[in-house]
Amino acid sequence: MTDFSDKQIDILQAAEKRFAEDGFDGASVRDIAKEANVNVAMISYYFGSKEKLLEALIIYRISGMRMELENLSHEAISPLEKMMKLTELYIARINKNKCMYQILHFELSIKKRAIDIKAYTEVKRKNMDFLNKVIQEGQQQGIFRKDINTPLIPPTIIGTFFHLQMNRPFYEEVLGLTTDEAYENYINTELTNHIKQVIKAYLLHEN
C-alpha cells in the first residue's frame, strides 16, 4: 500500500497542496512538478497520468486516516462521554486532513470525474456503524432521546467545520481572527466546544 519512494511521496505532497489550493483542473502538472522539484515527465512516469496521480493521492492519504475508534469502544465511559470524544476525534481528523477533505469534497460533487472513492466510503461506513452502536447504547440506558437521526450526525459535525473552513475569510473578519494561529486556536477551542455543545444538547434534549 505504502510502496512509494521518497520522490513519489514528494510528488504526492506537491499534488495535494496544488489540488487543494487550485483545484484539480486549476493545477497543472507543470505546477505540481515545479512544487515537487521534479521534471514534468516524472508524473506520467511514476503515476501514469494526472487522474491516476489523484487516485494514488486519495488512496495514499485515506489509508492513514482511520480513527482510533477501536480504543474508544472499549473504554469504560458513558455513551455521552463516548460521543463527546467521538466528536473531538472527528474534528481533529478533519482538521489534520483538511487539504484532502477539500479535494475530496470537490471531486465528489463534480459529475465529470468518476474517481475510485471506495476507500473513503469504507471509512465512512465503519464510522457510521460505530456511531450507531453508541447511540443505541445511550438510548437503551435512557440517557439519549429516542428520535435521533443518526446518519445526520456526521454531516452536522463535519459540515459545521467545513462551512467555516470554506468561508474562512468572512469568518476571520467576523470573529476577529487576524493570524493563522488565532484561527487554528479558535478551531481547537471555540469551534470544537460549539460542536460538542450542539451534539450534546441534541442527544439529551427531550421534546
Place this chain on the structure above:
Amino acid sequence: MTDFSDKQIDILQAAEKRFAEDGFDGASVRDIAKEANVNVAMISYYFGSKEKLLEALIIYRISGMRMELENLSHEAISPLEKMMKLTELYIARINKNKCMYQILHFELSIKKRAIDIKAYTEVKRKNMDFLNKVIQEGQQQGIFRKDINTPLIPPTIIGTFFHLQMNRPFYEEVLGLTTDEAYENYINTELTNHIKQVIKAYLLHEN
C-alpha cells in the same frame, strides 16, 4: 442591476449549470456556449471574459437571494419560533440556490481567484445581524441558554445541508434514496426537521 437581455440570461444560466457541475476551470467557454446555444464569441462580446462572466453570474444570482427576514422580524411570535422559521428559510434558500452555493463555496476556498464577493458578504452580514437580535431577545426572555456561539449557528445549518449535498451519492445509498424526488423529499422533511431539532436543542439546553 438586472439589465440583461434574454440571450445574456441564457448564457448566465448555462454558465451556472456548467460551473456548478464541472467547476470553473473544468467548464470551457465552448461548453457553456454550446449549452446556451450561442457562438463562443458571444461570451467575450457580452461579458468580456470568462472570469467576468463568473462575476456577473454571482452578482446576478445573489441579488435575488435575499431572505424574507424583514417580514419575520415583525411577526408576533416567540424567539424560538422565529429561530425555527429562520432555520427553514435558510434551508429553503440554500436548496433553491444550491448551484450558486456550490460555485461560491469552491471559488471562495480557491486561493487563485480573487473574485468580488462583496454582495455575498453583505447578505451574510445582514443575516448575522438579524440572527444576533433574535438570539439576544431569546436570552433576555430567559428562554435561550446564555452561552450561545451565535456566529457558528449559520455554519451549523448550512454546513449540515451542504455536507449531505457534497456526499450525496454516499448518503443516497445509506438512506435508501433511489430517486431524485426521494432525495428532494428527504431534504424537505427529515433533514429540515433534523437541523431544526439540533438548533432548538442547542438554544434551549442548559448545562
Place this chain on the structure above:
DNA sequence: TACAAAATTAAACAATTGTTTAAATTAAGC
C-alpha cells in the same frame, strides 16, 4: 428604403494543457 448600430458567425490567434519520445544520466548486479 436606406443607413447605422448591434448581433452573430467562422476562422484564426497564441498560450497552455497532459502526455510521449528519445537521448542522457545514474544505479545496480554480476
Place this chain on the structure above:
DNA sequence: GCTTAATTTAAACAATTGTTTAATTTTGTA
C-alpha cells in the same frame, strides 16, 4: 568494469484553452 535496467531530462506532440478578428447578418430607426 561492463552491462542492463531504472531514472531523469529537454524537446516535441497534438489537443484544448480563452480570446480576438474581420466579415456577415440582423435589427432598429429615420
